[in-house]
Amino acid sequence: MQKTYYDPADLKKFGKISEWNQELGDKFFEYYGKVFEDGALTAREKALIALAVSHTEQCPYCIDAYTKDTLQRGVTKEEMMEAIHVGAAIKSGATLVHGVQMMNKVNKLDG
C-alpha cells in the first residue's frame, strides 16, 4: 500500500486524467494552456501568480511545477519569495477580516 498521499512521480501523470474522460480532459488542458500564454499579462507574470496561488492552495505538485517554471523564466528567488508573501498576506488577511464578523456577533450577543 502507498505510504503517502502524495507521490512526486504523479505530477508527470497529470495528463492521464483525460483517459477516463477524454472530452473534459482535453477541454481542461486546452483552457489551461491558453490561460498561461502571453496576454495582457506576460507569461512570466502569470507564472509568478501561479506560484503564489500554488502556495495558498498548498498544492505540492503545483509548487514543484511553478518553482521550476519560474526558474526557467529567469525569475529570482527574491521575486519568488515576495510573490509567496502576497499569497500569505491575503490568506492571513482573509482570516483576520473575519474578525469583524466575530466582533459584530459579540457586540450583538454581549454588547
Add this chain to the structure above:
Amino acid sequence: MATKSLHKRESDLANSNRQLEILSNGIFQNGELPTFKNKIAETNQFPLKAKKLEILQINVGYMCNQVCEHCHVDAGPDRKEIMTRDTMQQCLEVIKNTGANTLDLTGGAPEMNPNFRWFVEEAAKAGIKDFIVRSNLTIIRANKNYYDLPEFFKKHNVHVVSSMPHWTRGKTDKQRGDGVFDKSIRALQDLNAIGYGMPESGLKLDLVYNPSGAFLPGDQMAMEKDFKKALKEDFDIQFHNLFAITNLPISRFLDYLIASENYEDYMYSLVEAYNPAAVENVMCTNTLSVSWDGYLYDCDFNQMLGLPVNSKDKHISTFNEELLEGRDIVISQHCYGCTAGAGSSCQGSVA
C-alpha cells in the same frame, strides 16, 4: 564553488568514457527512458546526417581565467591544452578554402592562447561573412594586457558572443564565480562605448544565457526582452540578441547533476521536452568543431566526450569538406540537450 577543474581534481568524471557510461546506463539501459538513437528513429531521423558545412568552430584551448560551475569544457586556469601555431596554420589553410559562412573561435578563454591575436589577424583576411569570438567578458578586465581587446575586436570586425547567465549579480556570481558580474558589466560598458551592441551598429554583440541550475531555459525571445530591459535600466547596457542555451549533461554540469541528485529528473525533463523539429536543425548537421590538437568533431560537446567525427579523415591536416558532408553524426544521450523544447545550439534556439 570549485576553483579547480575536474581534471585537476582527478575526478572520476574527468574521464570522458566514464561520462559516456553514465549516459548509457541506468534509466537508459533499463528502458525507463528511450535512448537518443531510438527516439530519433521513431520519427525516421536516424541516422542524423551532416549537411553542407556552414559553421567552422575552432577551440583554441581549454585554459580559462574562470572556473564556471557548469562548464562543459571543464575549462580553468589549470588546463594546459592550448592550440599551437602549427595547428593554427593548418586551420588557416582550411579557413581560406572553406565554403562555411561562419568562423567561431571558442575555448576556454580563447584570448589566453598566446597566438590568439595573430590567429585572428590572419583569419580575418579570409573574409568569412561572420567571424565570432566567444569571449567570457571578464577576460577583458582580467589585467591590462587585455584592456584593449574591444578595440582589437573592432579592428577585425569580430562578432562578440559572451556568456551572461543573468541580469542580477547573485545568480551570475553563483554560476561563474564571485566578482564575475561586476567585471562583466564593466566589459559590456567598454564594448558599448566603442559601438558594440548598439542598435544600429554593425559591431555585433550577442549574449548567451544558460540556466544556473537543473532546469531548462525559458523562451528565448521572452528572456531577451527581460535581459534588455534590466541591463538598460540598471547599467545603460545594450546588446543585439540573446541566445538561450540548454546545459548539456556532460562534464561539470553532469558532475553537478549527480552530486545534487538531479540527474534522473533532468534527463526526464530533456526527454519529455524532446522536439523532432529541433532535430531537423540541430547544429551538428551544419557545424564542425576543431579541437586544440586539430581533431574534428560534430560539435564542441562531442569534442569534450572524446567522440571524433565518423569519417576517414579526422584531423584538420587532412580536412576534406566534401568527404565530411553526408557523414553520420555521432550521438549519445547528451544529444537530448540540443533537441529539448525550442532546441539549443551555440546560436541559441533552433526550432
